[in-house]
Amino acid sequence: MGNLAEIKPHAVLVPFPSQGHINALFQLAKLLYLRGFHITFVNTEYNHKRWLKSRDSNSLDGFNFETIPDGLTPLEGNGDVTQDVVSLCQSIRKNFLHPFGELLTKLHDSAVAGVTPPVTCLVSDCFMPFAIQAAEEHALPTIIFNPCNACTFLTSLHIRTLLEKGLIPLKDESYLTNGYLDNKVDCIPGLKNFRLKDLLDVVRTTDPNDSQVEFVIEAADTFHRASAIVFNTYNELESDVMNELYSMFPSLYTIGPLSSFLNQTPQNNLESLGSNLWKEDTKCLKWLESREPRSVVYVNFGSITVMNPDQLLEFAWGLANSMKPFLWIIRPDLVIGGSFILSSMFENEISDRGLIASWCPQEKVLNHPSIGGFLTHCGWNST
Template sequence: MERHNEGKKSQKPHAVCIPFPSQGHINPMLKLSILLHSKGFHITFVNSEYNHKRLLKSKTPFFLDNNFQDFIFETIPDGLPLIDADVTQHIPSLCLSTKENCLAPFRELLIKINNNSSNVPPVTCIIFDGIMTFALLAAQEIGVPSVSFRTTNACSFMCNKHLPLLIEKGILPLKDESDITNGYLDTVIDFIPSMKNLRLREFPSQIRTTNINDKMLNFIMGETERASKASAIIFHTFDALEFNVLSDLSLICPPLYTIGPLQLLTNQLQEKSLKFLRANLWKEDENCVKWLNSKEEKSVVYVNFGSITVLTKDQLMEFAWGLANSKKNFFWVIRSDAVIGDDSIILPSEFIEETKERGLISRWCCQEQVLQHSSIGAFFTHCGWNSVMESIGSGVPMICWPFFADQHINCR
């Protein structure tokens, strides 16, 4: 796959950026790509075919207007059957499918990009999502550096690094299902550097299995180990927040770099840049800002549980009446696929009547824009790391309801 076009050696560096194909991974990778573009990089951004179709369908502002010759979108299949619905793909299936099926089409894409007849600079580095380590193999094949971009925090990565030790000590896997509710998850883990009084329940939710061969537990351990073989690791965090953990990780990992909160950095870019480029898999509610404009400063509770969290009908009702009984203004984002077993989310007419003057419900929004609005006084969140960083960057206090994966350690 060597490229022999000598005339292109002086061209700008070319980063191929490939996120894990879910909303919470695409956006931070896009922001990182925008920042690199602002520093002179040619960018190829690789989406899954399914998600790219959804991005076009959602008509995210500015996404369709991208006519930059040096910021290109490409697609590869994710290995799952194509569907038409605007729903989050089953995350465990997506993790296993990308691991098994994406290397070959990604390799073919790199060959196409590096073809002598291509009008773009040769690939000089690959930046891959921390759980898309097949891209590391592709980088090795074409002889370029690879960088693992962790969209979670350093504490979560440190936990993942120590999962094999928890298995070695007999702490994992769980002995039986009762360990989830009998207090076993409150076991204190005191041997992880820089993380005192950590409880087992604060580890990634993939540990809650009784099967040592559990596919997701082994996926997390395998991807964490392989990511540590990259040329460098970038964390979406900042030193003041996780200084001690980052210092300890630097002793056992390749060079580490922190870059966050990302939106504070992209906000500093010039107007003529790609700073307004967004990628939302659901159509944004463009009227929510008008509604927020009508509310007093710091008077609105913003409620959004992200792109993956799902609720039971009972949980939906509890949250709804909690908001109603709070007597506070609220803006609540409820995805169309957010409630288990309910494709048509219908809230009681009594709730609608009680909150019609102080509540707004939408399917999706530009969260950064909402969090930066002066009317927002609190954020009721699932504690996805993007949400945490965006809330910190906007100075909005959080009410936390962690759901899965790294969200329990984020909450802490």
Template sequence: MEGEKGKEMRNKAIEWKSLAEIATKPGGSSYKNFDGLVNQRERERERERESEREMESENVASPHIICIPYPTQGHVTPVLKLAQLLHTRGFFITFVNTEFNHNRLLRSRGPDSLKGLHDFRFETIPDGLPPSHCDATQDIPALCESTSKNCIVPFRDLIVRINSTAGVPKISCILSDGLMSFTLDAAEELGIPEVLLWTTSACGFLGCLHYRQLVERGLIPFKDENFLINGSLDAPVDGILGMNNIRLRDLPSFIRTTDPDDIMLNFIDREAQRASKATAMIMNTFDDLENEAINAIKAMIPHLYTIGPLSTLYDQFPKSASDSLGSNLWKEESKCLEWLDNKHPKSVVFINFGSIAVMTAKQLEEFAWGLANSNHHFLWVIRPDLVMEDSAMLPQEFMKATQERGLLVSWCAQEKLLRHSSIGVFLTHCGWNSTIESICGGVPVICWPFFAEQQTNCRYACTEWGIGMEIDSNVKRDEVEGLVGEMIEGEKGKEMRTKAIEWKSLAEIATKPGGSSYMNFEYVVNQRGSGSDYQ
């Protein structure tokens, strides 16, 4: 405190204090550095604001399509794929799920999976149903009734809200699933054009279009339950242009009723008849595959455009940021492709009965032992709700016998698996997504149709396209074993694999530049992008 050294240090500290004050006053080094940082951040903020203004300006100028699927897995998948395709072509997308399915997607794909992009957004509406099991498909008749009655108001209100949101382009078109035709009423009320996507095959839709005629002819509903056993379903049906040698059993299964007020019969009839009211209708198929059925539909609905297979068409365009978006309502197991990588080409039986089909515990056991006794490798997708009113439990003896040959999963990326070189045959329920994806992979099918147009798809796969063989609905293990063996090793299987590869090639031609589906897609895009009417 009193020494000379202390005095010197005090003077030095005062000098540093003075220099610190100079540095922090206007014109000082620290003041200028701080001011520079502030100005730099302000410049960055201004650039961000400018970028946002440019993005908003770009958004407002973009054509905006609102997409809504029927709320089951087999419908969400193709509608999302088409939405992604449209996004690659510069469309602003709003994708509408039901609240129930939105929550399922979050559980299966992760909490951030539906945050979307600035120009690909997700919205929800209620389906009007009471809460149900969180990871099972909802009751289909109840879902059909509820969506048709309860969804139009929240859907219309959503459009009004979006159209009043700053920085978001006004909706210029509705892309709706064919089974959500209440959207046509909203479109008419709001003066917005609507494109319908029917997610079935053309032959399946053509069958649905003739429900009303079949009722008027007295062919359906059936007089009593004996139609299931007395051969009535084998009766040929004439008068359906575009469907040759078709039987009642080959038509979409909702005709199989004795009740004139049957929910599904009347719902599908109404939805099919309303399709002609849309500005345009599109289907996930291609002209070479279903030429006669497509032409028959066009005679009734001229503004029909085939743009499939969607998965192959999608490959023709550069990927956009929306490519990471997925549609799986169950969590996909990632080990499937790695497991297949270690198998010989065309050696694996792939089994998947889709998202809705169910079976008895006895049928599950028969399938299991048929696969076990075939001695071939297999990859089997078994949903938790596959067995009616029970859990899908396989016999321990089966598990032990096949542990070196089989892989069981609860859900998978089916489209990727069907393109894998190890897949030799696909045992399927013949839903349209599964059928067209099998064609895209060049894979023959063993058919076990469950409901809807799956019976029609089965008939065409087996008799028209030459790529499939059918298993009796009352499945037996010996039949499963025999068909698997024939498909993997036999001459018929070889012929069907060759035919499947031919169809795969035609699908690729249809979706490449200059192909029928590619040109139809370009036309649809250009008409909607310009706001023009379809001719």
């Protein structure tokens, strides 16, 4: 590689293996690439296969992809569904460290041979705690990337506090509906007027040995070991929370919303390099062109949320009865128990004003002038 291997900084980026987390870190990877970094983006083997199926372009000089196994039993069928998050988290704890360490060794050997620049830093999703240990073993600085809101990050640091005060786990499932979750949280500095139900989903557990609680605590225990922490948010949006975090960490940076920064930057040959794990149905953009400005309701419940058939029907007829044009994304694994076919009666009702697609280029859709509303699950990377 000559001088290139000596000059270019080389960042290895490791997202949590779900669509929203991948999207956010991929945006950061693009921004680093455009500023002269050599990029190695690490997906699980499962997600990388899905990504290859969904894209026409899969490589770029200086923007490389590597994979590690996820340690899970292969899914039946076409393997184009979101994996179970609880199972993924447990596998991250048990199975990811060794293969990721081997990958860092491989990248080191590649640099010694002059094939790629030496790795200069690791950028890891905040919920991939093994990465910190692997980086320390290879004497690499680590930047933790928080793709979620700052409130989630701060809450993660105080899960032990909630346990110690007896606020979680819930005594039984009646506490989910009896108003208990409306209680204000006064034991986490920086959270003003927050209720229990406003916090991470793990606060809803009734299990004193909940594996997800353990996973969040384990991840939070690594935060102080990072060289720096980067947030996909901005100070004005979460000022109280960010002020508390600034008092806890010496090197903390807010750089969000990443999508805005990326859209303001000429991307040139990066345009064709996307991060969606499902193939995008671009026909919906042409359909939107035929609609009046600000007239269409866009419906998308993200990449992880699921619902039962009855819930799907409620949304379906709610949209039909609204009499508004709508674009509804129903991904292949949205309905619990497999595929679900909407009735011909529904199809006839919405034929002239509704479009259903399995996935779409969401940012292009949201930026389209015909979109007038967004029905969403409120995931941070959708908002």
